[in-house]
Amino acid sequence: MNDLHEWFQKNDLCPENILYLYRxxxxxxxxxxxxxEAAxxxxxxxxxxxxxxxxxxxxSKGIAxxxxxxxxxxxxxxxxxxxxRTFQGRKRGLSDHRRLRAEIGLADTQPRPxxxxxxxxxxxxDDMPLAFCVIELVFNESGHGVDFIFRYCNAEMATIEGVPVEEMLxxxxxxxxxxxxxxxxxSYADVALNGTRHTLHDYSPEVDKYLTIHCYQPEPGYCACVLQAIDS
Structure with missing residues (x-):
């Protein structure tokens, strides 16, 4: 036990700065x-x-x-x-994951019409020749946007993102x-919370494309985006 405490101190580790542990x-x-990381x-x-x-x-076994x-x-x-980073939790007892989600106050990613x-x-x-989606922002306890959920994607989104629509919704x-x-x-959080509009021009490493994204608020808590790939 003392050896572990010394190892933690040597590697400047404490409960407040550890994100996750894995084997x-x-x-x-x-x-x-x-x-x-330290191992x-x-x-x-x-x-x-x-x-x-x-x-x-x-x-799960080997992940905390x-x-x-x-x-x-x-x-x-x-x-x-x-x-x-994503980790697969235990596949047995999936209801435990849903209960934990509610317990720690996370947004429900089930369809909320x-x-x-x-x-x-x-x-x-649906068939517009420009990619369009509506996303719902997920906020942490401090009110900062930490993720978003795809609530609507038109067919062209699959072309831009390289992922079938049904795998995003x-x-x-x-x-x-x-x-x-x-x-x-x-920017997405600013739109969803404050109703501001943004036009973003940047490289998206997820899809390996430069994008122009026009954002506006269709309803409070949501951000609508029109995406267009641009030449670098």
Missing amino acids: SDRKTVVHRMDGE LYAPLHSVLSVLPENLFLNI VCRSQIVNISNDGIYTMSDG MSMSLLEKCSLL NRSFYEVFPNGDKKWLV
């Missing part, structure tokens, strides 16, 4: 919130024994995550962390794109 090559890897030959349960039990969750840094738990038990008038308006854009961005860039979140 790799017979080692337990501790991933800090700044992206740095040691010790079982995961031994490392967890020196951390506050109420702060970390052992979600910081409870406060979970931004989404899907109905399939996929945990999305604040850095965009928008107003019929908005859905009707969106349906007019009602799923969080970081489920669809586990290594997705967070740079869009600030």
Whole structure:
């Protein structure tokens, strides 16, 4: 136990800066919130024994995550962390994941119908030759946007994103794109919360394209986006 405490101090680790822990090559890897990692030959349960039990969750064999840094738990038990990394939780007892999602106050990613008038308006854009989507923002306890959920996508979205529409609908961005860039979140959250409009021009590593994205608020809490690929 003392050796573990010394190892934590040597690697500048403490409960407040650990994002998640996982097993790799017979080692337990501790991933800090700044992206740095440290690994040691010790079982995961031994490392967890020196951390506050109420702060970390052992979600499956070989994976433990910081409870406060979970931004989404899907109905399939996929945990999305604040850095965009996803982990598959235990597949048995999926109801436990849903119960935990409610317990820690995460947004429900099950379809939550928008107003019929908005859905009707969106349906007019099903075959529009420009990509269009409506996303619902997910906020943490501090009110910062940490993820978003695709609530509507027209057919052209599949061309821009390279993912079938049915694989995007009602799923969080970081489920669809586990290594997705967070740079869009600030603008999307501003639109969803404040009703401002933004036009974004930037490279999207998720789809390997430069995009122009026009954003506006169709309803409070939502951001509508028109996306167009542009020449670099």
